[in-house]
Amino acid sequence: MIRQLIRTLLPERQRIALLMMKLRLRSLTLRGKGVTCNCCGRSFRKFLPYGNIPRANALCPWCHSLERTRVLMIFLERETRVFEPGTRILHFAPEAPILRRIKRSARPGDYVAADLNPALGEAVIDMTRIPLPDASFDYLLCSHVLGHIPHEARAIDEMYRVLKTGGQALVMTDMDLNNPQTLEDQSVTTPAERLARYGERDLVRLHGRDFATRLSRPGITIEEIDYARQLTPEERQIMSTGNGERELIFRCTRIQP
Numbered sequence: 001m002i003r004q005l006i007r008t009l010l011p012e013r014q015r016i017a018l019l020m021m022k023l024r025l026r027s028l029t030l031r032g033k034g035v036t037c038n039c040c041g042r043s044f045r046k047f048l049p050y051g052n053i054p055r056a057n058a059l060c061p062w063c064h065s066l067e068r069t070r071v072l073m074i075f076l077e078r079e080t081r082v083f084e085p086g087t088r089i090l091h092f093a094p095e096a097p098i099l100r101r102i103k104r105s106a107r108p109g110d111y112v113a114a115d116l117n118p119a120l121g122e123a124v125i126d127m128t129r130i131p132l133p134d135a136s137f138d139y140l141l142c143s144h145v146l147g148h149i150p151h152e153a154r155a156i157d158e159m160y161r162v163l164k165t166g167g168q169a170l171v172m173t174d175m176d177l178n179n180p181q182t183l184e185d186q187s188v189t190t191p192a193e194r195l196a197r198y199g200e201r202d203l204v205r206l207h208g209r210d211f212a213t214r215l216s217r218p219g220i221t222i223e224e225i226d227y228a229r230q231l232t233p234e235e236r237q238i239m240s241t242g243n244g245e246r247e248l249i250f251r252c253t254r255i256q257p
């Protein structure tokens with residue numbers, strides 16, 4: 001009942017802030033040095049469980065990073081120019097710790113944090129109709145978005161349209177690594193059915209091993225990067241970097257105008 005009352009009375013942004021505060025209080029019970037979040041720099045005995053089928057040691061109670069957020073953050077730091085001033089970045093469904101980190105280095109106007117939900121992004125943008133010029137970004141970040149978009153192919157076209165030549169779209173998604181083909185069933189329409197088939201209430205497909213093929217377009221190279229595997233075993237353990245079902249990075253580089 002209290003949860004319902006909060007939902008009715010508080011705008012979404014304040015509900016998120018409240019949830020964040022609650023988790024930070026909970027972090028007091030997790031004091032320890034078992035894990036360290038590379039997104040906020042804080043250490044805990046362990047991370048919190050997270051997911052519809054809860055995964056142990058997943059969610060940072062301080063900054064809300066998940067395994068995939070931590071893998072992406074370290075990849076961005078070590079392998080990209082995302083945190084260099086002057087780099088132009090379009091970020092879909094921005095993860096709060098990555099958004100904050102980019103904002104520390106980006107020049108005004110060079111970073112667009114976009115979401116369909118105004119409580120989650122700074123610009124309301126539909127990824128299938130991006131209202132921005134061709135070839136205007138060096139990087140596009142799109143983690144765990146494409147599985148939720150009914151017109152996925154149009155979103156991928158739009159993503160590449162706004163990339164400069166030499167620019168990179170870094171894409172992550174939920175994957176069933178054992179399925180060669182993406183699972184997409186038009187008869188599945190309700191949140192309960194989606195949860196049962198795809199593992200999340202608002203996914204419209206569960207990507208399979210064909211994800212790189214789905215991302216392919218002329219003039220674009222695709223690399224599948226299991227970046228957690230390039231870290232040391234100690235780094236993987238201390239950051240809790242997941243099992244690869246959500247953390248693979250697809251680097252899509254525009255090599256032709």
Ligand SMILES: [Zn+2]
Binds near residue numbers: 037039042060065
């Ligand atoms: Zn954190």
